[in-house]
Amino acid sequence: MKFKGMNRSFSSLSVDLYELTMAQVYVKEGLRGNAVFEVYIRDLSEDRGYAVYAGLAPAIELVKNLRFKQDEIAYLESLKIFKPYFLDYLSNLKFEGKIYSLKEGTIATHTIPILAIEAPLPVAQILESSVLNLITFETLIATKASRIRGVAPDKLLVDFGLRRVHGIEAGYHVARASFIGGFDGTSNLFAGKELGIPVYGTMAHSYILAFGDEVQAFKKYAEEYENIVLLVDTFDTKKGIENAVKVAKEIEKTGKFLRAIRIDSGNLLKETKMARSILDRSGLKDVKIMLSGSLDEYSIQMLLKNGAPADAFGIGTKLGTSADIPYLDTAYKLVEFMGKGVLKTSEKKETLPYLKTLRRFTEKGKTYYLIGKRGEELEGEEMLKEVYNSEKGEIGVSSVEEAKKNFEKEFEALPEIYKKIRKPEKIGVRLTPLLKDEIKRIKREIWKK
Structure with a gap:
């Protein structure tokens, strides 16, 4: 496969081994029915009141180009783990299904589905690590960038991170995600060329x-x-x-x-x-x-509060590594298989069943998301929309400029209690009565077994 915007190919073997070992058993046992996997943030750290969703367009590009080449099949065969029938299956594999997603640049929070993939079980399973990687990293960086924009609303902000981020490819994604999250440009010429982001030096x-x-x-x-x-x-x-x-x-x-x-x-x-x-x-x-020079939202806020007459900031290391919170606790979990809702009951890692419907409301200065079972009739606009269909192609996927504009609109409307850079409130999450009932019903069925 080749990512749009990248100057090198990325193998479809950019997956964890267990995704293929599971997929082989699925194929053998005929478990090829439609499955829904969901990407969500398990929890936000103490100093994050929200997340800025990013990484959708690269993830769709990856999914569209899912192919196993002959040399990759030969390598898998050499491991002496995979059977001929499964290698034949992989040789003809391509994505057939749908992707549902928030719009890039949307202000998100923990628990809610930010992306869902509906496809045959083996295919959806194989995509886990690569899709999660792209969504997690860009969302992490876009969120970090938005916090810097929040403390410096009228300053020029430029990504200087290429030399210190964890890999050349990461530099491209930092430039992309930070632009969506409120930055004005980047020093990274490749990102500038491929994405049309303004470049500075x-x-x-x-x-x-x-x-x-x-x-x-x-x-x-x-x-x-x-x-x-x-x-x-x-x-x-x-x-x-x-x-x-x-x-x-x-x-x-x-x-x-x-x-x-x-x-x-x-x-x-x-x-x-x-x-x-x-x-x-x-x-x-x-x-x-x-x-x-080693700047971030904390040091910039301190400088500006103390009257530093600065007009612009170049931020590199602490942006590109999200130094204060260098990871995002995301997950990619099966929530529906062959029309039936499924869930985990693991302690502190429970999941919510079914392909979802998602709404957002703000009441009395506080924002919350409402999660329901897909098909429920709820007030408000659906936020988890179909964005890719293997038969129809992309459906309203935003350009990087459109994602940035969406973020700016979202961020302006976000109540200040969620923007604090230390110990902010977190955007709330509620479940519909129907979804709560379905969770209870599925748990009762699990406990009977």
Whole structure:
């Protein structure tokens, strides 16, 4: 298979072994009827009041391209685990079914289905790890990005994470998810090319060191480009700002203008205030200040609360790894098989049966989701909609720009109690009476066995 937007192929063997061992038994025993698997977040951490749903378009691309190639079949055969009948089954495998999903960029919460796959049991089972990987990671990063946007609503935010995230492919997904979650752009050119995300870049300290002379380095950069942003903290930040001012005055004579300076180290609060003072005294009030260097929502909130006159932030490591909460407790579970609801009763890991219907309401400043059995007549708009059908293709799948706009609309409407970056309230979840009754009925049947 090949992901849209990626420059390399990803094998359909990007699955866990047990998915294929289970699938082989399903095939042997004739368990090929339609199954529904559901992706949901088991729980949110203490400092997350919501999640921003992302990763749908890459997941659909993966599903559409599910194929086992000859060399992959040969490898499976070499393991001496899989029987010829199953290898033949895999050789002809393709996705036939439906995908239901929230719209990308939607504000989600724990427990609710964010995506559901309806397909023959072996096929739906095989997709587990790869689909879960894409949805989990992008949702994790989009949520992190939204928290940064929440504390800096009017600032330019740029993803600088490519060099520190856990893999080249992760860099692409960080750029995509952070853009959906409120960022303005990325330094990642591949993501920019494939997704149409605005790209930003300044210069590194190595550039200054290569010249050995800060003023000369600044001048040569300014001669070459129109969009001029100078990195001022290579040696001494105060002197670097003064050198940037000197070059700005010189290039004004040629019709060019210094757009911004960037500070990447030191006491950012102190140095940002110093920079603003020097720039203003020099008649450069329109020159912006960009900050970078191990930033996240916590440090940015502190800087802005203390009056840091920053205009833009480049955020890398702590965005791309979601450093404070580096994982999301998601699951991909069977909820319906051949029209019958199924559930787990495992302690702290119970599941809810059936393909769902989903609504969202806000009452008295608080938001909650209502989960019901598919087909129930409920007030409000269905939020878990069919987005892909193997016979019809994609149905209203959002572009990355549309997902971003959806997030912005959703985030603006979200009550502030859920946006707090420390110990926020969590969006509530309720079940319909019918679904509650079905859960009781299924549990009684389980206990009789």
